[in-house]
Amino acid sequence: MRFHLECRECSTPYLPQKVAICENCLAPLDVVYENVKIEKSELELREKNMWRYFELLPISSKKSIVNLGTGFTPLLKAEKISESLGVSLYLKNDTVNPTLSFKDRPAGVAVSKAVEFGDKAVCCVSTGNLAASVAAHASKAGIEAYVITPQNIEREKFTQIAAYSAHVIAVKGTYDDANRLAALASLELGWNVVNITSRPYYVEGSKTIAYEICEQLAWNVPDFVVVPCASGALLRSIHRGFKEFYEAGLIYSLPRLVGAQAAGCAPLVKAFYRGTTEIEPVKEPDTVAKSIAIGDPADGKYAIRSVLETDGCMEEADDREIVEAIRLLASKEGVFAEPAGGVTVAVTKKLVELGFIEKGSSVACCITGNGIKAQELVLEGFSPPVIEPDIKELARAVSGEVEELHAKS
Amino acid sequence: MPKVKLYGHIARYSSPELTVASRNVRELLEDLCKLSGSRLGELILDSQGKLREFIRIYVNQTDIRYLAGLETELSSDDVVTIMPALAGG
Ligand SMILES: Cc1ncc(COP(=O)(O)O)c(C=O)c1O
Numbered sequence: 007m008r009f010h011l012e013c014r015e016c017s018t019p020y021l022p023q024k025v026a027i028c029e030n031c032l033a034p035l036d037v038v039y040e041n042v043k044i045e046k047s048e049l050e051l052r053e054k055n056m057w058r059y060f061e062l063l064p065i066s067s068k069k070s071i072v073n074l075g076t077g078f079t080p081l082l083k084a085e086k087i088s089e090s091l092g093v094s095l096y097l098k099n100d101t102v103n104p105t106l107s108f109k110d111r112p113a114g115v116a117v118s119k120a121v122e123f124g125d126k127a128v129c130c131v132s133t134g135n136l137a138a139s140v141a142a143h144a145s146k147a148g149i150e151a152y153v154i155t156p157q158n159i160e161r162e163k164f165t166q167i168a169a170y171s172a173h174v175i176a177v178k179g180t181y182d183d184a185n186r187l188a189a190l191a192s193l194e195l196g197w198n199v200v201n202i203t204s205r206p207y208y209v210e211g212s213k214t215i216a217y218e219i220c221e222q223l224a225w226n227v228p229d230f231v232v233v234p235c236a237s238g239a240l241l242r243s244i245h246r247g248f249k250e251f252y253e254a255g256l257i258y259s260l261p262r263l264v265g266a267q268a269a270g271c272a273p274l275v276k277a278f279y280r281g282t283t284e285i286e287p288v289k290e291p292d293t294v295a296k297s298i299a300i301g302d303p304a305d306g307k308y309a310i311r312s313v314l315e316t317d318g319c320m321e322e323a324d325d326r327e328i329v330e331a332i333r334l335l336a337s338k339e340g341v342f343a344e345p346a347g348g349v350t351v352a353v354t355k356k357l358v359e360l361g362f363i364e365k366g367s368s369v370a371c372c373i374t375g376n377g378i379k380a381q382e383l384v385l386e387g388f389s390p391p392v393i394e395p396d397i398k399e400l401a402r403a404v405s406g407e408v409e410e411l412h413a414k415s
Numbered sequence: 416m417p418k419v420k421l422y423g424h425i426a427r428y429s430s431p432e433l434t435v436a437s438r439n440v441r442e443l444l445e446d447l448c449k450l451s452g453s454r455l456g457e458l459i460l461d462s463q464g465k466l467r468e469f470i471r472i473y474v475n476q477t478d479i480r481y482l483a484g485l486e487t488e489l490s491s492d493d494v495v496t497i498m499p500a501l502a503g504g
């Protein structure tokens with residue numbers, strides 16, 4: 007056996023079965039790997055997707071892998087924003103994953119694991135992105151997908167989920183209401199709700215973001231990595247990823263981790279500023295960043311610990327700052343992010359202004375979801391001139407604008 | 416009388432569904448322990464009588480942290496759900 011499970015609080019070991027919490031203390035379980043050996047030179051020759059890190063993922067047989075080609079997404083230098091902020095800003099562009107969000111990483115692992123468990127159907131509870139990703143992977147695996155979401159997620163996300171032919175159940179209420187229902191489905195009906203029932207495996211997929219950043223910076227790490235937080239699982243997984251590469255001797259330092267939340271749902275930021283890891287849940291999240299609107303973050307305590315351990319911080323951005331950051335990213339760097347991506351850039355800007363991120367630092371922002379999944383925000387106030395297909399009308403429509411356009415002769 | 420439903424490992428120490436004559440959640444937990452033994456109590460409350468981190472209690476559909484916590488009052492047709500805090504997101 008290459009790996010087993012272990013209780014995060016009391017260290018009780020478990021066989022790598024479909025279990026998520028400790029029988030003794032009910033704390034979450036984590037995957038622990040035994041004797042991992044990875045050589046940089048060998049790794050660099052492998053296929054450019056997340057499955058190049060197979061030894062560090064909790065799948066027993068390569069035959070079980072459900073591969074949509076996720077991962078090894080570009081790490082782009084954001085030249086213009088870097089210059090204006092006085093830092094070296096990199097964008098880990100997970101908007102270009104197969105279903106347009108980072109969730110293809112954890113869903114890829116979870117659905118592969120479901121195949122390994124012999125499941126004929128998978129379920130998930132989701133603010134939209136995970137649902138699309140689980141649906142797509144289930145299609146590829148030839149099994150059924152049941153996704154539970156809050157009723158109010160973006161239309162675009164429903165469109166995407168419907169295209170993959172998943173069974174969608176929309177719940178009246180918040181993400182947490184949907185989560186409680188899904189937890190009951192796992193407990194009472196025995197469903198494999200991948201982010202609940204097989205969560206120890208699921209979360210492992212996200213750490214490949216950390217591995218890729220190391221490789222893409224030629225085995226260096228940035229000074230800061232800024233991560234959007236909902237449940238906190240992504241941030242903790244990224245921390246684990248960097249630690250694993252550090253312990254394997256592949257990198258020589260760890261980045262400082264920053265958790266970014268939307269002000270309308272920022273229980274982690276609030277706890278961080280109160281100086282505690284005890285989270286006060288938010289009953290009714292209120293933000294345009296719907297994908298990260300989780301009021302009762304399951305891994306909140308652990309995400310704050312990761313931030314403290316790496317001398318980082320938690321910070322929030324309000325809806326206006328998030329939309330501004332989305333526009334900045336799209337108009338200056340050619341990357342169209344959904345609010346969860348905007349929030350990392352907005353928080354980075356704020357922390358540079360506050361001096362927490364020193365000028366000259368290198369910063370990697372995780373851009374975890376594609377803007378096409380949340381279109382309303384940028385379409386607000388958008389009304390293009392509508393003209394006859396006539397050259398004079400065209401000239402009139404752009405008159406007084408951009409000289410560059412007329413630079414023909 | 417309020418109905419209680421227990422799920423997952425918590426249900427190991429009790430019958431999964433019972434009816435109790437308790438006036439609030441704290442009293443309900445005490446009554447449960449009297450019925451089902453102290454192991455159940457230890458799983459739910461810490462030595463200071465605080466709700467443990469990985470337990471969630473709902474009165475009908477609402478988390479008691481949004482109500483009056485352990486002091487949340489119960490009426491006769493309430494359904495109380497006690498379950499492990501199963502992570503999602
Ligand atoms: C686009 C996007 N970014 C970030 C997150 C945060 O993930 P986590 O719940 O692991 O903190 C989510 C969660 O759904 C998401 O959809």
Ligand SMILES: [Zn+2]
Pocket residue numbers: 013014015016017018028029030031032033
């Ligand atoms: Zn334990």
